[in-house]
Amino acid sequence: MSFTADAEVVVITGTRKGIGRSLAEHFLKRGATVIGCSREPTDLRAGGYEHHCVDVSNEQQVRQLFAAVWKQHGRLDILINNAGIAAMNHALLTPGSTVERIFATNFLGTFLCCREGARLMQRNRHGRIINIGTVAVPMRLEGELVYAASKSAVITLTQILARELAPFNITVNAVGVTPVETDLIRSVPKEKIDRIIEGLAIKRLGRPEDVANVIDFFVRRESDYVTGQTVYLGGM
């Protein structure tokens, strides 16, 4: 099947708010059909947008989401695994349940969506998967052990899945995001954010447009020789 920008079908997870919401609006502006999801309902209403209440860590719900995408559209061009949660705490004060919860959304959720999404993409022997990483991984941020470890796992997934899916003409890449003003970092002290920004080459907060810009590169038709890569924003 040929890949035309105006007919592209895009699944984005975690579109109720934050970066995911901006990405949904970005792809709608491009003329794409966007299928978004989050655990809670959204107030985003737009032609070309469909929302599903799905917890990405729930295998059954993820299966149903992608089955619905196939039934409705018969194709999937782009999958963006954006849904994510974070928790900051010293390792010695972190309960096991927090580890399970964060890995369930950030890693298991990404894995399940990749698997179900790629099963659809391989039918047309074409697809682009984009995962969301964080500068907390290369910066080895204290207090973010569990969150950073879950995103490390996402980066390893990106690298290995890229190899497994290359024969199907599906690329898998990731964007390493810097602090962006969303609810995710609302409770992080300002001094901590300032310190992270100080460690970047370009000393400012990230913006959803910065994330969208890298994704635009990954999904271009001409980027079919780029896979398994993580592009860090801000000059990490």
Add this chain to the structure above:
Amino acid sequence: MTRDDVVEVLLGCLSVLAQEEPDRFKLDLSEETILFGYDAGLDSLGLVMLLLSVEEALHARHGVSVPLMDERALSQRHSPFRTVRTLTDYIIANFG
């Protein structure tokens, strides 16, 4: 869904894949065709492609959901993926 239906789907999928990817699927089409093992006429990725297309075809034609890659299949001593015949038997026994 009868045994013959399953054999027809399996051989149909193999035939399509062999046309699309002749380098990966070098096999004759029969119930004895070997799908898994050192003497198989397809590599491990070929087997993944076959199982995906069989799952899809069984669902589309017979409305049955057949998750072939489940732990039950992978943990059996004698792989149900060995030949077209063993795979057919496995599908009929578990989902027929």
